[in-house]
Amino acid sequence: MNQALEILVCVLLLSGAGFALVASWGLAKLGDIFKRLHGPTKASTLGVGGVLLAAMLWQAMQGVPSLRELLITLFLFMTAPVSAYLVARAALSSDASLRPGPPPGQDGDA
Amino acid sequence: MELALSVFIGTLVAAGVYLLLRARSFDIILGLTLLSYAVNLLIFSMGRLAVGKPPILDKALDPSLANHSDPLPQALVLTAIVIAFAMTAVLLVTAVRSRSDSRSDHVDGHEPPEETP
Amino acid sequence: MAHLPILPILLPLLAALVMLLVRTRRVAVHRFIGLLSGAGLVALAATLAVQADDGGTRVYLVGNWASHLGIALAADRLSAIMLLATSLLALPCLWFATGGWDRRAPHFHVLFQFQLMGLNGAFLTADLFNLFVFFEVLLIASYGLILSGARGARVRSGLQYVAFNITASTLYLFAVGYLYGITGALNMAEVAARVAAMPAAEAAPLQAAAGLLLVVFCAKAALLPMYFWLPETYARSPAAVAALFAVMTKLGVYTVLRVFTLVFGAEAGALANLAWPWLLPLGAATLVLATLGALAAPSLRLLAAYLVLGSAATLFIALGLASAEALGAGLYYLVHSTLVGGAMFLLADLIRRQRDNAGDSLRKLDHMKNRGLLGVLFMVAALSVAGLPPLSGFVGKFSLLAAVPGAQAAWLWPVILFTSLLVIVALASAGSQLFWREGGEPAPPGAVPRLRTPEVGATIGLLGLGVLLSVFGGPALDYTQAAGEQLMAPSAYIEAVRGALPLPGVSP
């Protein structure tokens, strides 16, 4: 049982770390800002989330159960999309060529 | 570790001093910010370095420097950070006002005479 | 009475807070509170001075912790002198400002009280880091006093002042950091004891830290090569503020005196008397340059600024001589130059406003209203500043000259005497330009503002204090001499601070 849980913790840890690494790799590698934007938003959710989940599990196994890491997750889930949204807005406004047309049925610039 | 931190502090100082000697108010502010990082790290490190020994007392541990890092420099740095922030704020506002009044962000209030490099 | 040493810090703080809390549109309330606090500070400082005259050092353990654990305040003669000089200067400055400037500068009175809090704290604290904190309190208040209501060139010189001082403060932190890292203490007495016990082989880093400290203090006190910021800043500051700043350079001098007699003084083992060899030549050189600046100054306020600079330089000469006698003379001169330097700025402002177009320019000609009164005041101030008898400047300069030992007299006397002469020339030519020459069209009636009672009263008061200082030159010099002797024997201070015991029985 403990062994299994330990393996689970490890899996969570490693997959979280893996996702975060890939996301940052994407940030470094991809060609334009909008492509790059996709990685980090995921990293902050699953990457960090995995680690946090692992941490909670592990602490429970140690006999000091703590749900405080949930808070971090909560805050990250609330804030990460906002960050991404504003960076996207910044990218749109700093480079007009990236901007798509207005929504269908509307004229002029949004 | 001590060497690495020293080098980092030194780099911050070098960067800060270089920027401090620039002619534009904002550059100087950046320089002073870097210098304040440096000085904070320095004061902190003057209590010597310790990993994993926060100065937070634990009933299990003897309250001595063997188990805790030196709290005094930490308290000093806290004060220093706050004061540096206050100073930076005033300096920023002054720089902005000076630029607005003299139409130049040169710290001497006027653009330098054109020189051929 | 037991709390006396902390009151000069808390009283202005309290005054400032009351002003902040009683946010009234009526400036009269702020004026009343400010002046009340100023008067109270004079009384407190005087009481402290009387107390300190028994030769003891009164130690106040803030928070009831032993001095090496917490923060200790210590009041000896030197502190009392500085407090007294500050409060005697501040009250007239404040009164002067009630002539109208305090309406134009937002938060003037609050900032003024904070400035006093910082100054008094710096003079009283016995803790190196706490000194930094009070430095910052007074500096940030001084930024406010310079910048509040400022425009144009004043903002620019304010920017330079702020940037310069932040740099100096950062350097101070470096120095204190190193000192702590080497000695493991912050209380000056504790540091002094530890420095004295330091093996000579490990002196180099300690000496470097002391060197940094010295640079900071000298930058604040405006010593060559770091005084260049001062004249412009002071000349551009509002009169009441510039006058108060006459004590700011003295603060630098004070800190040099305190730290380098206590920590790196005669009893500091391998590092004994570290600073003096630097200070003497630099002080003399600064004095010469400041005097030349005064000679060339195109405006009265700039002239006054150079005179303040010169007075600080003179003090460094006294420090550099490092004898009880010279220190005594220097401290007397310090009080004198603080009061008279302040008066000079106030006077310059009055003169500036009584000349319609030319302001305080020494190049342009103009008519001046109230020439008689201002002329007499200028005369008194000039005599005092130039060190001419019978005013306080003479007593100070004379006692300083008398304290120069034979070996140095050969070059120091010519320097001091010749710069005195140049100051006389500069002041005589400024006075004759301002008061004897007239030119241009007289200002139309109503164009020149009337002299206001607070402004004239404050100026006269400050000059009167200078006169009193000379009349009571005997007791005053006795006091400063005693202070000088106290400084040259720092062990009593060290023992008093280290030996101060907390009251028993408060902690749970």
Added chain:
Amino acid sequence: MKRWLPAPLLSVTVFVVWLLLVASLEPAHVLLAAVLALVLPLVAQRLREDTAHARRPGVAARLIVVVLWDIVLSNIEVARRILGRESRMRPAFVWIPLDITNRHGISALAGIITMTPGTVSSELSPDQRHLLVHFLHLEDADAAIAHIKSRYEAPLREVFP
């Protein structure tokens, strides 16, 4: 009730957050948490124009599970794309027409879109009727729109009517 408890959901959140922070269920802390749950939203009220009135907790719960699952999927998907050849990506912008009008709903939708497969919400049109979404890889725009609207917007409209 409304005056003293303007946002029950928020109050509950505060209550939970406090207990999580102190990591304790002692009566003192529970009491304090309750007090804060009452007080803090009232304080925050000063800065809020409208409050979120969430309904249908069942739908909300189901949506949360769906989203969490989609997050896992999306991560794998995005990781695959990132590690793959960049030239094979077909990124695109799509304006998603919105039926939902509640500000909180829109915000939640935008957040969900950002956290789920290969999409990042990038801009809300000024009239709040369209949401600009960037796709890392888009094959069929209409299908994607329909997917988003049915999978996320529909339940959200129930939660935030």
Added chain:
Amino acid sequence: MLATLLATPFVLALLVGLLPDSRRRAAAWLAALAPVGGLVLLALMTPDVMSGAGVRSLVPWVPAMGLDLSLRLDGLAWMFAGLVLGIGALIVLYARYYLSAADSMPRFLSFLLLFMGAMLGMVVAGNLVLLAVFWELTSISSFLLIGFWKHRQEARDGARMALAITGAGGLALLGGVILLGRITGSYELDVVLASGPQILASPLYPYALVLVLLAVFTKSAQFPFQFWLPHAMAAPTPVSAYLHSATMVKAGVFLLARLHPALAGSDLFFYLVSGIGAITLLVGSWHAIFQHDLKGLLAYSTISHLGLITLLFGLSTPMAVVAGLFHILNHATFKASLFMAAGIIDHETGTRDMRRLGGLLRILPYTAILAIIASLAMAGVPLLNGFLSKEMFFTEALEIRGHMFMRWGITVAAVLAGAFGVAYSLRFVHDTFFGPGPVRIERTPHEPPRFMRIPVEILVILCLAVGVAPALTIAPVLRTAAEGVLGADVPYYSLSIWHGFNTPFIMSLVGLALGIALYFGIRKLIDLYGVSYDSRGRRVYEWKVAEAVRLAGKLTDRLENGSLQRYLLMVVLSALALGLVPFLSADLAFPGRSQPMPPLAWLVWGMGMVATLATVWLHRRRLLALVVMGAVGLAVSLAFVLLSAPDLALTQLLVEMVTIALMLLALNYLPPESAPEPSRLRKWRDAVIALAAGGGVAAMAYAVMTRPFDTVASEILARSLPEGGGSNVVNVILVDFRGFDTLGEIAVFGIAALVVHAMLRRARMLPERRADGPPDPLVIPNTVARLLLPLALAVSLYLFLRGHNLPGGGFIAGLVLAVPVLLQYVLSGNEYMEQRLGFDYPRVIGVGLALALATGVGSWLLGYPYMTSHTDYVAVPLLGKLPMASAMVFDIGVYLVVGAGSLLMLGMMAAVRPPLHGGAR
């Protein structure tokens, strides 16, 4: 009585000075009271003086410096005091009529009395320092008197020059006095005068002598300092008569007489004093011949007579001293009367130019006769007083022993000077009173008012009386004075008109004949009116002063070029110098107890290093530099976490957020990029300096970090929980051990906010970039941020409450409160926030500070020092025992100040509006 004598002129000067300009007569009466009353007092004291006892008085002033108000009236002082008061009385009378209605009588007389007091003080001073004090006072009051006609350029210049020269002398005197004090151990004249041999034997003697002589020579207008005196003639004539003939210029020779017992008797003294005296004698009398201005002639004549007196004191024999004192008196009488006569002529004709005067014997016969008699006395004609002292001088010149060269030189000089004296006296008389009448004068001259002549008459009568019957008139005075200098050694001498047909008499005759021949010869040879003598001394002085001012200006401008860059560079260089000096001699052995680097530290280190360097590299692109610097801040925070300082890390993170927001707000009003720098050299120079600074700091940091360490902190750690009541030691230090620091710190923070408030309250500034269109409401972020706010409040409260035991505390909590509110500002806009939040932030700051202050004061009530904390466990129903430290109340103060302060700063920065008029930048 002596003190009263001294105080009278000063008191009256003040009273007279306070009179309005219209009260001319009252001023004169009041002013006359000083010399008249003084003379009465002096008369009362005369018996004591004559008896040789003298009068003394002592009031301590600055005893520590040996500087007391010690007064001493001996024979010499008595004679001078009489001179000062006597002539002073006549001058006041004269001035009463001399001054025109345009001049302020009270002001003039007030200055005059001030001078009189200074002069009196100098002569009766019983303490050398006091003497120097009054010495300087005479310089200052004479400055005021010379410049009295302030509208005249030459008056102002003359006054300044006189002050500079005599003031310099005064400073030298101060030096000399201190040296004498060092030699003798006292400044009291009684002691100093009794220590002559000791002084002469001292190695300091030459310095002391030269310094004192500098004072003497400047004040008494001796070569080469003589040039200021003629220019002082720009003063009103009563001033010239009083100061520049009778009294002030005599101060120098008075000092010679005064210190004669102490300083005289060396070869150095002899050569210096008599040599300079002789040169002055010749130079002065020669130049006097070529003056066109009456007063100019008299001034040069005065110079030469002063030279004569100086020469006599230089000779140092008792008889020479007597002769010197005698000539002082004689010169005072005839020269003062001549000046007054010149003043009358000026007054009546409107000119003093001898080229335009002439024939006045017809027009002003009475005045002319008085003046002619006085001139003859000046020329040394027998039966007048000038003759007597001149005879004595000739005798003494011939008596010089042991210095052959000096004897002949001085004898020849004496005869020559005598001849020159005759010549200029002749010119004075001839050109003014004889020959063709006055030309081109504005008014018709009349004899002056009765009372204006009286002073002249009295003085001329004195000249005659002394000249005819010296033994009856002047002998007792002279003897008394001589005793004051020489003590019991006063030699036997006879004051009679006829000593027989001896060498001195022949010399007198030769001089007389030569002088007459010279005057008429010169008139034949050259056009005396065409010669214009320009003072070289003045040119040199003016050139020097102008040059000094110019150089000073150049140097100052060069040093203080208004460049902050230079000022900062100086600080950096000074710090480098003083920081590096100690290591030059020490061998740098690092103890080297370095700890191994944890793997994570490498990351932090690398991140910090790279980001720091990048910040510098990119610094000109400001926004970019700011973003990169964010990574530096993150690295620093991480370093703190890693190295066991969680509180620091938190604070650093939060401050970083607020700082970046502030910087961005500011950046909108600054150029987005730094302008390129003109000089590449400077960049390299700065880089080198920066590297040196960084290297120095790093080396020193490493050296200290690896050193063994003994800190007070171990005790703090041990006592934190039991006595400070908290287990987060950093926080306990902040609110308890070093709570006073924190009080100052939040004061700084609060003041900073107030300063920002004061500077921006009404500021209008043009932003660098203004986005088009209405602000984007940013609906989605806004919704989230508002949802986050109560949660952040909860976190903030949590960090606050547990700060005493775990990381957190008032400051951190305050920022955790401020940052989400800041976010609201960003997302909702300033107006929205002000409507809804609208706190009076300055007052909140006040409340916070007041709380902190009050917590400290609370401990007074229990009899403990300020800020003594009181920790207790309060049992609260249901909640159990809660720790309640008074320090926590203090922390609430911190919390409020930090929260309100940061919001005030941000809010003010945000609320700046563009100018009413003005387009884009």
Added chain:
Amino acid sequence: MIQTCIDIAMGAFALAMVLNMFRLLRGSGMPDRILALDTLSVNTIALLVLAGLRESSTIYFEAAVVIAMLGFVTTIVLSKYVIRGDIVE
């Protein structure tokens, strides 16, 4: 085993941060850099949590919460500056 996993995970996050630094310095646009800084701080959270796990210490927690809750403020402020110039309108 857990310790090894934690170490590996920390290594991965550290590497991720290095990559973030690369993007931060490389740019090219301002949004890229803002994004890189944001990602850097998110990865820092994970690193802090892992460090806490590794040393069984709770002192890293507060820093992690604060970054999670308020770290995005920097991102928002910078982005707003890029979008509007004036960050508080």
